[in-house]
Amino acid sequence: MRISDLSRSTGVSIPSIKYYIREGVLAPGDADGPNRSSYGEAHVARLRLIRGLIEGAGVTIAGVKQIVAALDGSMPLNDSFGVAQAAVPLAGRDAPVDPSSDAVERVLAVTEGIGRHHPAVPIAARALDTFAVVGEPLSEAWLARYAEAAAIVARADFDELEQRSDPVDQARIAAVGTALGDIVFQSLRRIAQATEGERRFPSPPASSSSPADTETAS
Amino acid sequence: MRISDLSRSTGVSIPSIKYYIREGVLAPGDADGPNRSSYGEAHVARLRLIRGLIEGAGVTIAGVKQIVAALDGSMPLNDSFGVAQAAVPLAGRDAPVDPSSDAVERVLAVTEGIGRHHPAVPIAARALDTFAVVGEPLSEAWLARYAEAAAIVARADFDELEQRSDPVDQARIAAVGTALGDIVFQSLRRIAQATEGERRFPSPPASSSSPADTETAS
DNA sequence: TGCAGTAGACAGTATCGCTATCCGATAGCT
DNA sequence: AGCTATCGGATAGCGATACTGTCTACTGCA
Incomplete structure (x- = not known):
C-alpha cells in the first residue's frame, strides 16, 4: 500500500x-527502495x-506522541493511566495562579489516599476559586456529588480495563479511555443537563428555545 | 481606578x-475625558x-464573549445553560466525520427525553467509534455508568442553581458552572483514577511510579 | 513646563496543526 | 530507452488564536 492509498x-x-x-x-512506511515505501493496516x-484523538478528544500532537509511545512500548498499567492523564489537555493545567488553600482544602475533603497528591488537585481548586470570584461559591454538596460521580466513572x-487480559x-x-472518556462524559453531562432542565422547567409547547438550538452561535 | 491600577x-x-x-x-472604563477613563470593582x-474561563476552563475569547453576553443580558434559565454549552469547547465539536449509527444507538440507549436531540449525541457517538477503531469497543455497562454519573452531576x-433566587x-x-464544572469533574476523575488504581493495584513501597509523576512529560 | 500616564490604533509575535511547493529519483508503461 | 505519474523527503508558508509591542496624540498633575 502506497502513501496515496493510505x-x-x-x-x-x-x-x-x-x-x-x-x-x-x-511509523514511516517499510522502505522497499530509496524512494518507495509501503504501508499496511x-x-x-x-x-x-x-485523528480520533486529535479531532475527537482535542489532544495535541505532543500529547498523541506520548499516548502512542505508551501504546508502543508496553508499560505498567498505572503508568499508562498516568501518561494519558499527562497527555490529555486538562484545560487550565498551566495557569500561573496558585489556588487558595481554602479551595485546596475543599477538594481534599472529598479526596482520599494517593489522590491527595495528584497534580489535578490544584487545578480543581483553582476552578473552585474562579467560581467564588464570580460571586457564587459552590456548596459542599455540589462538590461531594461531583466526587461521587467521578468515583463511579x-x-x-x-x-473495563480488567475485562482485558492482555497488558x-x-x-x-487506559490511554485512549482517559482521553475519550473525558469527551464522552462531557457530552453525556450536556445531554443530562438538557434532560434535567426539561424535567424541572418544562418549556411551553413552543419550539425555538431548546438548549440544543444555541449551537448555531459562532 | 486607572488602567494601570486595574x-x-x-x-x-x-x-x-x-x-x-x-x-x-x-466593558470600557467610564470616560472622564478624551484620554482618561476610570475602572471599578x-x-x-x-x-x-x-481569566478564570480562559485559563481555567480553556474557553476561547469567542466563547467568553457569549458567556458574558449571557451574564449581562439576563436570559431564560434554559438558555443560559444552552449558551454556556455552546460556548465551552466540547472537544470534537467540529469533526467532519459522521458517527456510526450503531454508536448513536448506544448513546440513545442511555439517553431519554429531549436529550435525544442534543447536539452532543453525535459527539459522544463519534468518541465511541474512535474507541472501537482502536480495537476495543466499550461495554454497555461502562457507558451506562458514565450516563449515571452524568445524571448525578x-x-x-x-x-445548586435552585439555591439562588435571583435569575x-x-x-x-449556569454559564460559569457549565464551563468550570467540566474541569472540576475532569480533575476529580483523574484523582479518582489514581485512588482507584492504588486500591486495585497497590504499588510496592517504591517511590517513582505514581501517575502523578508523569506530569513532567513535555 | 515637563513628564508620567492614557486611550486608541495597528502591526508584530508565538504556537499549533497543518498545507503547498519544490526537488531528485524511480517504477512502470510503451 | 524514453516518458510521465508518483514517490519520499525537505522546507517554507498559511490561518487561526491570544496576545504583545509600538506608535501617536494628548492630558492631568507637580
Whole structure:
C-alpha cells in the first residue's frame, strides 16, 4: 500500500500523513527502495487513532506522541493511566495562579489516599476559586456529588480495563479511555443537563428555545 | 481606578486588558475625558472571570464573549445553560466525520427525553467509534455508568442553581458552572483514577511510579 | 513646563496543526 | 530507452488564536 492509498483509505491528506511521520506519531512506511515505501493496516489503524484523538478528544500532537509511545512500548498499567492523564489537555493545567488553600482544602475533603497528591488537585481548586470570584461559591454538596460521580466513572474505567487480559490492551484502554472518556462524559453531562432542565422547567409547547438550538452561535 | 491600577490588581497586562476591551468581553472604563477613563470593582471581577474561563476552563475569547453576553443580558434559565454549552469547547465539536449509527444507538440507549436531540449525541457517538477503531469497543455497562454519573452531576448542577433566587445569579451559575464544572469533574476523575488504581493495584513501597509523576512529560 | 500616564490604533509575535511547493529519483508503461 | 505519474523527503508558508509591542496624540498633575 502506497502513501496515496493510505491517504485515500483514511481520508487524511498526504501532506498530513507526512507531517505525522515527521512528528513521530506515525511509523514511516517499510522502505522497499530509496524512494518507495509501503504501508499496511497498522498504519491505517494508527492514523484513525491519531485523528480520533486529535479531532475527537482535542489532544495535541505532543500529547498523541506520548499516548502512542505508551501504546508502543508496553508499560505498567498505572503508568499508562498516568501518561494519558499527562497527555490529555486538562484545560487550565498551566495557569500561573496558585489556588487558595481554602479551595485546596475543599477538594481534599472529598479526596482520599494517593489522590491527595495528584497534580489535578490544584487545578480543581483553582476552578473552585474562579467560581467564588464570580460571586457564587459552590456548596459542599455540589462538590461531594461531583466526587461521587467521578468515583463511579473511575470504577467503570478500571472495570473495563480488567475485562482485558492482555497488558497491551489494558495500556491502550487506559490511554485512549482517559482521553475519550473525558469527551464522552462531557457530552453525556450536556445531554443530562438538557434532560434535567426539561424535567424541572418544562418549556411551553413552543419550539425555538431548546438548549440544543444555541449551537448555531459562532 | 486607572488602567494601570486595574492591571496591577488583577495581574493582567495593560495590552491584554485593552485587547479584552477591543474584543468586547470587558466593558470600557467610564470616560472622564478624551484620554482618561476610570475602572471599578466590576472591571476587576469581570477580568478575573475572563481569566478564570480562559485559563481555567480553556474557553476561547469567542466563547467568553457569549458567556458574558449571557451574564449581562439576563436570559431564560434554559438558555443560559444552552449558551454556556455552546460556548465551552466540547472537544470534537467540529469533526467532519459522521458517527456510526450503531454508536448513536448506544448513546440513545442511555439517553431519554429531549436529550435525544442534543447536539452532543453525535459527539459522544463519534468518541465511541474512535474507541472501537482502536480495537476495543466499550461495554454497555461502562457507558451506562458514565450516563449515571452524568445524571448525578446534572442534578447537582440544577440543585445548586435552585439555591439562588435571583435569575441573574442563576444565569451566572449556569454559564460559569457549565464551563468550570467540566474541569472540576475532569480533575476529580483523574484523582479518582489514581485512588482507584492504588486500591486495585497497590504499588510496592517504591517511590517513582505514581501517575502523578508523569506530569513532567513535555 | 515637563513628564508620567492614557486611550486608541495597528502591526508584530508565538504556537499549533497543518498545507503547498519544490526537488531528485524511480517504477512502470510503451 | 524514453516518458510521465508518483514517490519520499525537505522546507517554507498559511490561518487561526491570544496576545504583545509600538506608535501617536494628548492630558492631568507637580
